[in-house]
Amino acid sequence: MxxxxxxxxxxxxxxxxxxxxxxxxxxxxxxxxxxxxxxxxxxxxxxxxxxxxxxxxxxxxxxxxxxxxxxxxxxxxxxxxxxxxxxxxxxxxxxxxxxxxxxxxxxxxxxxxxxWSKVLTYDANRVDIAPESWADFWDTDTWPGTRGLRRGAQYNLEFALMADGVAPDAVYDVLRTPEGVDRAFAKLDELRDSVIWWQAGAQPLQMLAAGEVVMSTVYNGRVTASNRTGGTDFRVVWPGSIYxxxxxxxxxxxxxxxxxxxxxxxxxxxxxxxxxxxxxxxxxxxxxxxxxxxxxxxxxxxxTPGNIEQAIEFDTEFWVENIESLTERFDRWAAR
Known part of the structure; x- marks a missing residue:
């Protein structure tokens, strides 16, 4: 032992x-x-x-x-x-x-x-209307400005489908079809000119604090830590989060x-x-x-029950089966 x-x-x-x-x-x-x-x-x-x-x-x-x-x-x-x-x-x-x-x-x-959860976050001091969904994340008319997304296919394809109206509990069923993948990339097309891609986990909140992005995806725990120790007022949107x-x-x-x-x-x-x-x-x-x-x-x-009930679990099986093909497609898409 x-x-x-x-x-x-x-x-x-x-x-x-x-x-x-x-x-x-x-x-x-x-x-x-x-x-x-x-x-x-x-x-x-x-x-x-x-x-x-x-x-x-x-x-x-x-x-x-x-x-x-x-x-x-x-x-x-x-x-x-x-x-x-x-x-x-x-x-x-x-x-x-x-x-x-x-x-x-x-x-x-x-x-x-x-x-942990990948969530939507925003700076409450920089928006007049609080976003509540991935559809809001994609709405650059109501919330003008740049968005932050972690570079890669994972999570972004799921978020894109939810932004396009797919129910959270149906996301992976849709994503398992060729039409669903096409639909997700088509939705990403709508946002591609308004995205700053991040890789390191500390980047999204740095970009939010600097006003470089209006909202971003982020690891949920970093939001709370920043608010507690840095005096920020970043908010988490739990519906549609992926844990x-x-x-x-x-x-x-x-x-x-x-x-x-x-x-x-x-x-x-x-x-x-x-x-x-x-x-x-x-x-x-x-x-x-x-x-x-x-x-x-x-x-x-x-x-916490109230948070996890509004979330979906990351489908590891789906991504193990599809990570190479979807990453290749994402990289081609991002390089266009």
Whole structure:
């Protein structure tokens, strides 16, 4: 069990953890990286991951990966596990087994760390009428100005269909048809001249704060963190949001697999994981952790009943099957 690992890492050992940067990684540093390093006598180095299986594949193919533990999104977890890019998780080295996690959070190659949503956000100080839907996001007459979207097909095709009137619970049924894909790209055509594409998770709120965009897609937790610590008045539009689970993975070729497991185990302690919503509003993955989340923070979480009922779950199966073809089409579309 994990308790036997507490004294295991040598003091000279280094663990490199790659996550998503910005205020979220600041929270991870405070809750996980620094205290774990102190408790284990390990040097924890950090890097930032911008997404994409290709980066992870290159790490493994190098034979000497510079990353040991990485936080990945659902489709990267599935694809990377299928390709053998990740070390299978040994749940005997963790204090919690698959039965102790919410559905989908404990898998062969990954341990869920947060539940997050991709949402519509806007600066309440810069709009006279509050947008309420993806149709409003596309309405450049009522809300003139530029929009922020993360570059890529994922999420944007779903948002485009909802903007075009598709009911949230029908989005993936429509997107599974050639006509649905055409419809989504046609809707993106309407907005293409009004978009600034972002990649790093910190960018959308930076653009909002600077007035570069009127509204943007964003990871929900960053909105709450900015409002709490930065004095901003960014608002989240929950209807039509898409939620997913991010997981810790151990990169194949990592020499210190036991230490990587020890780090993951440290982060999933319920009382510790329940502190994350105090920093940034992401839901917990260990079932017991929800009992420790202070009530005043629960309302901002994507897992809160009133929020999740208006959302749809990211369809990992769809994107694993279609990621290459739709990414190629998106790249051709964006390059036109």
């Amino acid at each position: 994990a308790g036997a690992l507490i004294a295991a890492p040598a003091t000279s050992e280094t663990l490199t953890v790659s996550s998503w940067g910005g205020v979220y990684q600041d929270a991870q540093r405070a809750l996980y990286f620094t205290p774990f390093a102190e408790a284990f006598g390990v040097t924890v180095l950090e890097d930032e991951f911008g997404g994409g299986v290709g980066v992870l594949r290159a790490q493994v193919m190098s034979g000497t990966p510079t990353w040991n533990v990485v936080q990945v999104e659902a489709e990267e977890l599935t694809l990377g596990c299928e390709e053998g890019l990740f070390v299978p998780i040994d749940y005997d080295l963790l204090d919690f087994g698959p039965e102790d996690f919410i559905p989908g959070a404990a898998t062969e190659c990954g341990v869920g760390t947060i539940v 997913a689970i991010d997981s810790w993975v151990i990169v194949e070729g990592t020499p210190n697999v036991d230490t990587a497991h020890a780090f993951i185990n440290y982060t999933i302690a319920p009382e510790r994981q329940a502190q994350m919503p105090e920093f940034i509003a992401y839901g917990t993955t260990v079932t017991a952790a929800s009992d420790f989340v202070p009530e005043e923070f629960a309302a901002d979480l994507p897992t």
